[in-house]
Amino acid sequence: MREVAIKHRAMRINVFKVVLIFITSFITVLLVLAIAALFMVPDIKDVWESLKSDEMIYSLKLSLWTGFLSTVLVTIFSLPIGYSLSRFQFFGKGFIKTIIDLPVAFPELVLGLCLLLLFGNTFIGKIFDSLGFQFIFTKQGIVVAQFFTALPYASRIMKSTFDYVDPKMEFVSRSLGYSMFETFRNVSLPLARNGILAATVIAFARCIGTFGTVLILAGGTYMKTEVLPITLYLNISYGNMGMALTSGIVLMIVSFMAIYVFERTEAAL
């Protein structure tokens, strides 16, 4: 009787479910091992010495500063992009959405090349040049590279966030006498605050981690346009593993924090 019951219970195990959970767990274990390797391999003394080095301090400061600036710009621009794509129907909306999303699928190097050509000898480059903005092989270029790399990610999150805000609340607000802008300020923006925070955090992580676009547009010049991913790249090339691993660890910690905040805010949406 007991044997029959056990057999019965065994038959109820869903093979499909077990296989999916196994695949998920296997990949997770691999990722955890890879991340752990980054923390286990280097000597703690090497890491500490690298953190104190002029190059690392320069790189960290430049990364945080440019990352902060580009994140502010990304947030400012992705907010109206996300809202308009979520709320309005207009000619060419599908095309605009595709173009804004394009850098997500682009290799960063190609995006960097496109920006290099745009801000090179074209009339747009000359206009910015005359306004005092020079993006090629400069720190300003780092901000531009990070901005264009992170913008599509933030815009997507902003759009999804506003998709979740019930348009009926906006309708009611307008029926009570508030203009479209006042309604956006009083209703849509406060209700989207978690999503805006999530978009900002992801944008910051993306900006800090941008490599290919920065390398092509701003160049990877030692102690000039050297942000953390460039530090990692340069030091790998020199064979200086301590510096390379330290910049990797710093980037990983930033990503961890970003994903943690993103998950928390997404859960609160």
Add this chain to the structure above:
Amino acid sequence: MSFLSVRDLHINLGEFYLNGVSFDLDRGDYLTVIGPTGSGKTILLESLIGFWTPDRGDIYLENQNITTELPEKRQIGIVYQDYALLPHFTVYQNIEYGLKKKNSHGMKEKIHEIATALSIDHLLHRKPTTLSGGEKQRVALARSLVVEPKMLLMDEPFSALDPQTRRDTRVLLKKVIQKHNTTVMHVTHDLIDAWVLANKVAIIRNGYLVQFGSLEDVFTRPQTSFIADFVGATLMEGTVYAHHDGVTVVNVNGVKMKTTDPGNTGDSVTLAVRPEDILISKEPWPLTSAQNHIYSTLSKITCEGRTSLLSLNAGETIFHAVITKNSLERLCLATGDKVYAIIKSANVRIVHSHLNSPRPFGSDRDGRDQVDG
């Protein structure tokens, strides 16, 4: 000119559309808009409030053309089925929101007055997420009414409420609406909303306004079999057998039904009888003014709360009658019993089966003439 005048309104939003909708409302009218899902009822509301710009047609409110006016300038309030309360505000702030924009004097008093009238004065400090459905709906009503809109639009405001809360909210709403003499347009699926609250009814189907008129008119004189069916009448196909002394006799599968509606001998017609217009007797009842005494078999009894729906078979004709539970017990009715269904000829209506396809309101005259003539 009327308080609200909608003229030849056309809107095409792809899946949903309105085709040539025209009607008028006087100040203080309470209009319920009824129709199947996807018929265009909500679009009609949202175009009145200004969220959709019509492709054609005009909307006049107090003699002013507001067709292209911005929603914030129209002074028309809206209450949705899912309340659309602002979750980051308290109940007090939700009600205050519209008043703040108007810089209204005595805001506090106004808020407390409307909150008391709608029995939500004890909830003012709460956040909407902590309220029940009925409470949320009353807050939504208070928010719209406190700014004293020229008109209030409601999109199925009670459909998410349980029956008891729905009844209570209806009573409160009626009191407040009457006190403010607010003109209301109320989209609903629930015919009881129409019976309890409205003085006018509009039926919309596939984007067409198929009937508009007083409550009595629409419910007792449905102009198409679709409307009759929709408002709960039993439909019977038949042929006009004779017409004399102001009474038309229609042969419905061998049963002679008499109606005061005119008809031509030989015409195929559809008759509509409302279940509540049928009297049930176990004995013949000759001394009565009612002209239809139909001997039938009680085939089914469906109890619906305090009332019971009886299915009656007279030959091949099946029709329904509603009686109270009390009457059901008093008559000791059971399935299989032979009973007389007694119907006044004035309560048997000829509806126009050939008008089943939707037509714009206003062209019904032609259809009626074909049958009546």
